[in-house]
Amino acid sequence: MAVDVQARRRLTAALLGREAPPEPDAAADPVERVTRGVLLDIGPHMLSMATPKGEERFVFADSTTFWHGREVCHTDLRPGQDVVVRSHPANRWVVERLWADLARVTGVIAERTEDTLVVDTGHDRPRVTATVPYRASGRMGVRHPRLEPGYLFDAVGIWRDGEVQALIPVTSQPDYPVSRIPARPPVERYRETVSGTATWYDPALGKNTHVNPLATAVGAAYPALDGELDCGPDCDRHTTCAALPLLSIGARLRLRNDCTGRSAVVPVTACASATSRFCDRCRACASEGRGRIAQLTLLSFIGLGGSPEAGCFNATLTVG
Amino acid sequence: MIDVIRETQLPVLAVLLLLAAVGKTAVRPSGAEGPMSLLPARVRRPAALATAGVEAAFAVLLVAAAGPLGDAARAGTAALFGVAVLALLRLRRRDPEQGCGCFGGLSSTPVGWRTIARAGLLAAAAAAALGLPVSGLAVATGFTATHAAVLAVELAVLGVLSPELVEIPRRVRHRVPCELREVPLSRTLRRLYASDVWHMNAEVVTTAEPVDVWRQECLRFVRFGGRRQDRAVDVVFAVPMDGRPPVVRALIVDVETGVPVASFGAVADPPRPRRAPEGETADSGRRPAPYEVV
Numbered sequence A: 001m002a003v004d005v006q007a008r009r010r011l012t013a014a015l016l017g018r019e020a021p022p023e024p025d026a027a028a029d030p031v032e033r034v035t036r037g038v039l040l041d042i043g044p045h046m047l048s049m050a051t052p053k054g055e056e057r058f059v060f061a062d063s064t065t066f067w068h069g070r071e072v073c074h075t076d077l078r079p080g081q082d083v084v085v086r087s088h089p090a091n092r093w094v095v096e097r098l099w100a101d102l103a104r105v106t107g108v109i110a111e112r113t114e115d116t117l118v119v120d121t122g123h124d125r126p127r128v129t130a131t132v133p134y135r136a137s138g139r140m141g142v143r144h145p146r147l148e149p150g151y152l153f154d155a156v157g158i159w160r161d162g163e164v165q166a167l168i169p170v171t172s173q174p175d176y177p178v179s180r181i182p183a184r185p186p187v188e189r190y191r192e193t194v195s196g197t198a199t200w201y202d203p204a205l206g207k208n209t210h211v212n213p214l215a216t217a218v219g220a221a222y223p224a225l226d227g228e229l230d231c232g233p234d235c236d237r238h239t240t241c242a243a244l245p246l247l248s249i250g251a252r253l254r255l256r257n258d259c260t261g262r263s264a265v266v267p268v269t270a271c272a273s274a275t276s277r278f279c280d281r282c283r284a285c286a287s288e289g290r291g292r293i294a295q296l297t298l299l300s301f302i303g304l305g306g307s308p309e310a311g312c313f314n315a316t317l318t319v320g
Numbered sequence B: 001m002i003d004v005i006r007e008t009q010l011p012v013l014a015v016l017l018l019l020a021a022v023g024k025t026a027v028r029p030s031g032a033e034g035p036m037s038l039l040p041a042r043v044r045r046p047a048a049l050a051t052a053g054v055e056a057a058f059a060v061l062l063v064a065a066a067g068p069l070g071d072a073a074r075a076g077t078a079a080l081f082g083v084a085v086l087a088l089l090r091l092r093r094r095d096p097e098q099g100c101g102c103f104g105g106l107s108s109t110p111v112g113w114r115t116i117a118r119a120g121l122l123a124a125a126a127a128a129a130l131g132l133p134v135s136g137l138a139v140a141t142g143f144t145a146t147h148a149a150v151l152a153v154e155l156a157v158l159g160v161l162s163p164e165l166v167e168i169p170r171r172v173r174h175r176v177p178c179e180l181r182e183v184p185l186s187r188t189l190r191r192l193y194a195s196d197v198w199h200m201n202a203e204v205v206t207t208a209e210p211v212d213v214w215r216q217e218c219l220r221f222v223r224f225g226g227r228r229q230d231r232a233v234d235v236v237f238a239v240p241m242d243g244r245p246p247v248v249r250a251l252i253v254d255v256e257t258g259v260p261v262a263s264f265g266a267v268a269d270p271p272r273p274r275r276a277p278e279g280e281t282a283d284s285g286r287r288p289a290p291y292e293v294v
Helices: A005-019 A133-143 A229-230 A298-303 B002-026 B034-038 B041-064 B069-096 B113-128 B136-141 B145-160 B164-173 B183-192 B195-202
Strands: A033-040 A046-051 A052-069 A082-086 A091-100 A102-113 A116-120 A128-131 A154-158 A164-168 A193-201 A220-222 A253-259 A265-269 A292-297 A311-320 B212-218 B221-229 B229-240 B249-254 B260-264
Touching: A005 B002, A005 B249, A033 A052, A033 A298, A033 B164, A046 A082, A052 A082, A082 A298, A102 A128, A102 A164, A102 A193, A128 A154, A133 A164, A193 A298, A220 A253, A229 B212, A253 A292, A265 A292, A265 A298, A292 A298, A292 A311, B002 B041, B002 B069, B002 B113, B002 B136, B002 B145, B034 B041, B034 B069, B041 B069, B041 B136, B069 B113, B113 B145, B183 B221, B183 B229, B195 B229, B195 B249, B195 B260, B212 B249
Parallel strands: A052 A091, A128 A164, A193 A292, A220 A265
Antiparallel strands: A033 A046, A033 A082, A046 A052, A082 A091, A102 A116, A102 A154, A116 A128, A154 A164, A193 A311, A220 A292, A253 A265, A253 A311, B212 B221, B221 B229, B229 B249, B249 B260
């Protein structure tokens, strides 16, 4: 059954009228200040990068910061790297922060060979190979004490030779395998707003980000897709810890970053079955919401004010 | 009197085993539950179904068989409950939060002394029935007042030892909200095909199967292709998960222009009551469906 997202939205809006899900606000484009592409040249004062719009140049301010697995100087960056630029609020052409070769691996450990892990990132995504370098093994061991098949894994790092170098653990791993995840307690009353954790993923896996439309996609993978229809016959999602309503591809979510107050309407574009197993709490700011409510694309996450190296922000989700 | 007590065990055990088999088969635990969680994940469900099969077989034999076959079933039942006691003791040590899974997903209360005592009592009951010359069916057909009194006392004891008696009414009172409820597509289509709004539009629909189906919280949208007044149209139904009978809405949209040409059922936008043209409101007569031509 083909998914015609535009038809779904149009027909849903026509049938529901005022009850229809919110439309995106064109004046509040969440990725207005975020640019992604391939680094072409970098100097002490400016850089040029290939983006889907062509070659674009940005200048640096004194406050500009650079990240490549850790805080680095511009001299540590090389042409050819995948870069994401968040512009200064007052001027789109001034870089506020730049991330290079940003990568993340979220899912269930499928195999382990010494310091190399193969992680199952969900039924609709390829498995990702991640290595934990010696310099990161200490902090990884604190928050991910069991690097064994069947246990959850979530870390941010950088791409290197088609593999993820996992450098920063972005959650505390549960001490039980996924087969023993407790069932969600009964939900007696549905609430239209759900608080929890918003995380990010890179649909392009860092490849050809100047031409790959997935690299600049706006939207969110949702961990509570309707099982029989949109999640598909191989669906491996778990019942989410947060009481999320069941939706389909094409639905719209209003997400508010509880730390910055910024909000936007984003479309549901994929299944986030891997995140459905996490019942963690984000420590970005004070919030009691537990469980992952949306897995934003990298650009949407940064556009909503998230720090990719932190891995999450506390969010409130409203449907309809 | 002792023989009456022993005889009463046969129908009691048979009914409980049958209920346990049905519970394990029909009410899937939402997490790993019961002694099955001591097994590897991939064999838990097959093992639960196999246990249900064994329980059902023992239930039938306890009712139907006498003599050596009946004694074998009683010994097997006693062994089954004996193993259950050991498994529950081990489960309680390993995972105190686990339910016993005795009646499938209905047994989600953490394993406690009541559940273990119940399994022990049933093992003793099955052992006590060893050597009886009659079958469970013969006991049921010749039930006396003494049997009934023994049965009442035993049911009261089993009721005290059964946490499921609290779980079942709670489940009946608090259903999962429709926004969160997993509903098979086949059930949605049955609700749609039984609705007045479907019968009103069935002639417009030209595709045998839905072209697209999607979910928005409590509603499933089902889209069909169709023709109306020689123009290609999309016929979209909004089928609610709740409500008896369900209040189904429908919308007919011109494929070429994208303009809605008619809507049926409850109108979502500001209601604009308007008399429908002749011939387009094939009403059921039981529950008039609001109709609007846009």
